[in-house]
Amino acid sequence: MRARLPVLRRSRRPDHYPPGPLRDLAAAPPPPGSTPVSQVELLALDLEATGLDPRTDHVLALGWVPVVRGRVLLAEAEEHRVRPPAGVDVGSSATLHHLTDDALSGAEALPDVLPLLLGALHGRVLLAHHAPVEVGLVGAAAMTSYGARPPLTVVDTLAVEHRLRADVHGEVWGSLRLDAARQTYGLPRYAAHHALTDAIAAAELLLAQVAELEVRLGREVLLRDLSPKRSG
Amino acid sequence: MEVELAEVRDFLADHAPFDRLPAAELAELPRRCTIRYARRGSVVLEVGERGDGLYVVRSGAVEVRDETGELVDRVGTGEAFGMSSLLEHRPTRYRCTAVEDTLLLVLEPAAFEELTRAHPDVATFYAATHHARLSRAIGNLQRATSGSTALGTRVRDLLTREPVTTTPTATVRDAAAAMSEAGVSCILVVEHLALLGIVTDRDLRNRVLAAGLPPDSPVRPVMTPDPVTLPDDALAFEALLEMVSRDIHHLPVVDETGRPVGLVTTTDLVRLENANPVYLAAEIGGQPTLTGVVAEAPGIHAVLGQLVERDVSAADISRVATALGDAVRRRVVALVEAELAGEGLGPPPVPYSWVVLGSVARDEEGFTADQDHAIVLGAEPGEDGAAWFAALAERVTAVLEQCGWPRCPGDMMATNPQWRLTVPQWRRLLADWSREPQPDAVLHTAVFHDMRHLAGDPGLTEQVHLASVSTASPRLLGHLSRQALAMRPPLGFFRGFVVERHGEHRDTFDIKRPISAVVQLARIYALRSGSPALSTRRRLAAAAAAGTIDQDTATELTDALELMSYLRLHHQAAQARSGRTPDNFLRPADLTQRQRRHLRDAFEIVRSAQQRLSSHLPPGFE
Numbered sequence: 124m125r126a127r128l129p130v131l132r133r134s135r136r137p138d139h140y141p142p143g144p145l146r147d148l149a150a151a152p153p154p155p156g157s158t159p160v161s162q163v164e165l166l167a168l169d170l171e172a173t174g175l176d177p178r179t180d181h182v183l184a185l186g187w188v189p190v191v192r193g194r195v196l197l198a199e200a201e202e203h204r205v206r207p208p209a210g211v212d213v214g215s216s217a218t219l220h221h222l223t224d225d226a227l228s229g230a231e232a233l234p235d236v237l238p239l240l241l242g243a244l245h246g247r248v249l250l251a252h253h254a255p256v257e258v259g260l261v262g263a264a265a266m267t268s269y270g271a272r273p274p275l276t277v278v279d280t281l282a283v284e285h286r287l288r289a290d291v292h293g294e295v296w297g298s299l300r301l302d303a304a305r306q307t308y309g310l311p312r313y314a315a316h317h318a319l320t321d322a323i324a325a326a327e328l329l330l331a332q333v334a335e336l337e338v339r340l341g342r343e344v345l346l347r348d349l350s351p352k353r354s355g
Numbered sequence: 356m357e358v359e360l361a362e363v364r365d366f367l368a369d370h371a372p373f374d375r376l377p378a379a380e381l382a383e384l385p386r387r388c389t390i391r392y393a394r395r396g397s398v399v400l401e402v403g404e405r406g407d408g409l410y411v412v413r414s415g416a417v418e419v420r421d422e423t424g425e426l427v428d429r430v431g432t433g434e435a436f437g438m439s440s441l442l443e444h445r446p447t448r449y450r451c452t453a454v455e456d457t458l459l460l461v462l463e464p465a466a467f468e469e470l471t472r473a474h475p476d477v478a479t480f481y482a483a484t485h486h487a488r489l490s491r492a493i494g495n496l497q498r499a500t501s502g503s504t505a506l507g508t509r510v511r512d513l514l515t516r517e518p519v520t521t522t523p524t525a526t527v528r529d530a531a532a533a534m535s536e537a538g539v540s541c542i543l544v545v546e547h548l549a550l551l552g553i554v555t556d557r558d559l560r561n562r563v564l565a566a567g568l569p570p571d572s573p574v575r576p577v578m579t580p581d582p583v584t585l586p587d588d589a590l591a592f593e594a595l596l597e598m599v600s601r602d603i604h605h606l607p608v609v610d611e612t613g614r615p616v617g618l619v620t621t622t623d624l625v626r627l628e629n630a631n632p633v634y635l636a637a638e639i640g641g642q643p644t645l646t647g648v649v650a651e652a653p654g655i656h657a658v659l660g661q662l663v664e665r666d667v668s669a670a671d672i673s674r675v676a677t678a679l680g681d682a683v684r685r686r687v688v689a690l691v692e693a694e695l696a697g698e699g700l701g702p703p704p705v706p707y708s709w710v711v712l713g714s715v716a717r718d719e720e721g722f723t724a725d726q727d728h729a730i731v732l733g734a735e736p737g738e739d740g741a742a743w744f745a746a747l748a749e750r751v752t753a754v755l756e757q758c759g760w761p762r763c764p765g766d767m768m769a770t771n772p773q774w775r776l777t778v779p780q781w782r783r784l785l786a787d788w789s790r791e792p793q794p795d796a797v798l799h800t801a802v803f804h805d806m807r808h809l810a811g812d813p814g815l816t817e818q819v820h821l822a823s824v825s826t827a828s829p830r831l832l833g834h835l836s837r838q839a840l841a842m843r844p845p846l847g848f849f850r851g852f853v854v855e856r857h858g859e860h861r862d863t864f865d866i867k868r869p870i871s872a873v874v875q876l877a878r879i880y881a882l883r884s885g886s887p888a889l890s891t892r893r894r895l896a897a898a899a900a901a902g903t904i905d906q907d908t909a910t911e912l913t914d915a916l917e918l919m920s921y922l923r924l925h926h927q928a929a930q931a932r933s934g935r936t937p938d939n940f941l942r943p944a945d946l947t948q949r950q951r952r953h954l955r956d957a958f959e960i961v962r963s964a965q966q967r968l969s970s971h972l973p974p975g976f977e
Contacts, residue, residue: 193391193392194389194390194391194461195389195390195391196389197360197363197385197386197387197388197389197390198386198387198389200360200386202359308392308456309414309415309455309456309457309458310392310414310456310458311366311413311414311458313362314362317361319359319360320361320362323360323362323363323390326390327390327392327458330390330391330392331392331394331456334392334393334394334397334456335394337394338394
C-alpha cells in the first residue's frame with residue numbers, strides 16, 4: 124500500500140506576514156470550505172485600472188460591497204477613486220471607465236485605500252468576476268506597500284459560471300462576460316465599467332448562481348462547491 | 356466618504372412613489388437597502404412572517420397569495436410587497452412567491468417608517484396598495500358594486516355620535532363621570548370650540564390614579580395637549596396609517612374650522628375592514644333605526660361573496676345567509692313594533708309570533724329569496740288588534756323590500772290577512788289542505804310545511820309547525836309527489852344539457868328546477884317519516900335514519916344538492932359582483948368540463964330518485 128503524500132500548502136500563519144494590515148488579515152481568515160455559503164461572508168470587489176497587467180498597470184478605482192447571509196449589504200458599499208502615481212496617464216483606458224486624469228487628480232493614493240480594503244476583507248471571502256485581475260492588482264499593490272501578497276480566499280463568478288455551463292465534454296457555450304452571465308439569470312443590465320456597480324453586479328450574479336447550484340445539487344450549497352482558491 | 360449607488364438610485368427614481376422624492380433624499384435610500392435574489396418558484400415571504408422590510412422588485416415578478424392560495428396580486432418590476440407587515444406591525448397574511456427569477460431591493464423597516472412619516476403621499480401610496488390587496492384578499496364585493504373600498508370611506512362617515520367633551524378647568528372626576536355615562540374610553544378637552552387636548556382611560560390610570568392625583572384636580576395637566584387630528588374629509592386608511600405609525604388608538608376629527616366633530620377609534624377601522632358575518636350580524640342587531648338597518652342590509656351580499664370566493668361549502672354559505680337575513684328581519688320587526696308603540700298604537704294587542712316560510716325557513720337562503728312569512732296569533736285580536744297586525748305586516752314587508760328582498764309574487768306574506776291566523780285557525784287550514792288538496796292548496800302546503808320561528812312567542816310557532824308535520828295524509832303526499840316529479844332536471848336522453856332555445860334566457864338552463872326537486876323530495880321523505888326537520892340536508896338524514904329511504908340515496912341527494920347549490924352561488928356571486936341581479940340561469944358554456952360532468956351526475960341522481968318515487972306512488976298519482 125502506498126503512503127498518502129501530504130498536501131503541501133503555503134503557510135498562512137499570521138506570523139508569516141509582516142506586522143500591519145496583512146498580518147491582521149491573516150489572523151481573521153474566512154470559515155472553512157465545509158461552511159454553507161449562506162453563513163459565509165463575502166466581499167465583492169471590482170477594480171478599474173489602466174489595463175489588465177498587474178506588473179505594468181495601475182488601479183484607478185475600487186468598488187466593494189459585502190454579501191452576508193444571502194444579502195448584498197448596500198449600506199457597507201464603498202467606492203474609492205485612486206490617483207495614479209506621478210507620470211502615469213490614464214490614457215486610452217478612459218474611454219472604458221470614463222475616469223479621466225482631471226477627474227482623478229484630487230483622488231486618494233492607493234496606499235491609503237489599500238488598508239481599508241484589507242480591513243473589509245477580515246473574515247471574508249473575496250468575490251470577483253474574473254478574479255485573477257483583482258487578485259493580481261491588489262497583490263501587486265500590497266507587494267509595493269508591505270512587501271507581501273495578502274492571504275486571500277477567492278471565489279470567481281466567472282469560474283463558477285464556467286462550471287455551471289460546461290456540458291459533458293467540458294465545452295462551454297455562450298459568453299461568460301459579466302453582463303452576459305447575468306442575463307442568463309434574468310438579472311437587470313447595468314452600465315459596465317463602474318467599479319461599485321460591477322462589484323454589485325458580481326455579488327448579485329453570485330446569489331443567482333448559488334440559487335441555481337442549490338437546485339442542481341439538491342442540497343445546501345457549501346463554500347467548497349464554489350471552488351474557492353487560495354492566494355497570497 | 357460619498358458613495359454613489361447610481362444604478363439603484365436611478366432605478367428607484369423611475370418608479371412610484373420614489374419618483375416624487377427630492378433628489379437628496381432619494382440618493383440616501385439605496386444605502387438603506389439590501390439586495391436579494393429569489394429563484395423562480397421560491398417563497399420570499401411566508402404567511403405569518405414579518406419580513407425584512409419593503410420588498411421592491413428590481414427585476415422579475417412575484418405573486419402575492421392569501422392563506423387560502425387565492426391570487427391577490429402580481430408584483431412586477433418597480434412594484435413592491437411586504438408593506439402590510441410594515442403598516443400593521445403584524446405578521447403578513449400573504450405568501451409571496453417568485454414566479455420568475457427575481458432580484459429584490461429590500462428597504463429596511465426604519466427607512467420605510469421615516470419615509471412614510473416624512474412624505475404622507477408615500478404613506479398613502481403604500482397604504483393604497485396594501486388595502487387594494489387586502490380588499491382583494493377578503494373578496495370585498497362591496498367595493499366592486501359600490502366603487503369604493505371600505506377604507507376609502509371618509510372619516511366623517513365613520514362618526515356615529517357627537518364627540519364627548521369636557522373643559523380644561525373641569526375636574527378629573529367630572530371628566531371620568533362624563534366618559535362613564537357616555538360609555539367611551541376617550542374624552543376631548545375643548546375651550547371656545549377649539550380642541551385643546553385629549554384624555555383617555557389610560558391617562559386616567561397612569562396620570563391620575565397611579566400618580567396619586569386627587570379627583571378634584573383639573574383636567575388640563577392630565578390631558579395630552581394638541582393631539583394629532585384628522586380633517587373630516589380624510590380617508591379611513593389615512594386614519595389607519597396615522598394610528599399605526601404613531602401607535603395611538605383615538606383620533607379626533609375636526610372640520611375645516613378646526614372644531615372637533617367626532618372621534619375615530621381603531622375599533623371603528625377594524626370593523627370597517629373586517630366585513631365578517633359575526634360583526635355584520637351584531638351591527639345589524641344594534642341598529643337604532645330602520646334607515647340604519649336598510650343601510651346595513653346590502654352588506655349581506657358582500658359577506659356571501661367573500662364566502663363564495665373562499666370556497667366555503669354551499670350548505671355553510673346558505674346558513675350564514677339565513678342567519679344574517681334573520682338578523683335583519685328580527686331587527687325590522689322589533690323596530691316596527693317600537694315605531695307603532697311610539698305612534699300611540701300601543702304594544703301588540705295579543706301575543707303573536709312572526710314566522711318565516713320556504714327556503715328561509717329551511718336555512719337555505721342564497722342571493723335570491725322572496726319574502727315568505729306569516730303571523731301566528733295567540734288569540735283573536737279583535738278589530739283594532741287586526742289593524743295593528745295589518746300595520747305591522749305592511750311596514751315590515753315594505754322595509755324588507757327596501758333591504759333587497761322582493762315581495763312574494765304568490766302573496767304568501769303576513770300582509771295577506773289570510774296568513775294572519777290563530778293557532779286553531781292554522782290547524783284547521785292545514786287539516787283542510789291535507790284532506791282535500793286543491794292545486795293551490797298543494798303549493799300552499801309545500802310552503803307552510805317549511806315554517807320556522809323568527810320573532811315573538813316561539814310556543815305559538817311550535818304548535819303550528821308540529822300540526823303541519825302531523826297532518827300529512829297519503830292523499831296530500833301523492834299530490835306533493837306529483838309536484839316533485841314535475842321538476843325535471845334539464846338533462847337530455849344522451850346526457851346533454853337541455854337549454855332554453857328562445858328568449859331572454861337562451862342557451863341557459865334553470866338550476867332552480869333540479870334544486871327544487873331535491874327540496875321537494877326531501878320534504879316528502881320527512882313527512883313520511885314524521886320528522887319535523889326543516890333543512891333539506893337534515894330531512895334527508897332523518898329519512899335515512901327512519902328507514903324511509905336508504906342511506907345511499909340520502910348521501911347522493913345531499914351531495915347533488917351541495918354541488919348544484921355551489922354552482923348556483925358562484926354564478927350569483929359573479930352576477931352580484933358585476934352589478935347584475937342574481938338569477939338561476941346557468942350557461943353550460945360558462946362551466947368547466949369537470950363542472951359539467953359533475954352536474955350531469957347530479958342531475959342523474961335527481962332523476963333516478965324521482966323515478967323511484969314515481970314507482971311508489973299510490974294509484975292515480977303517476
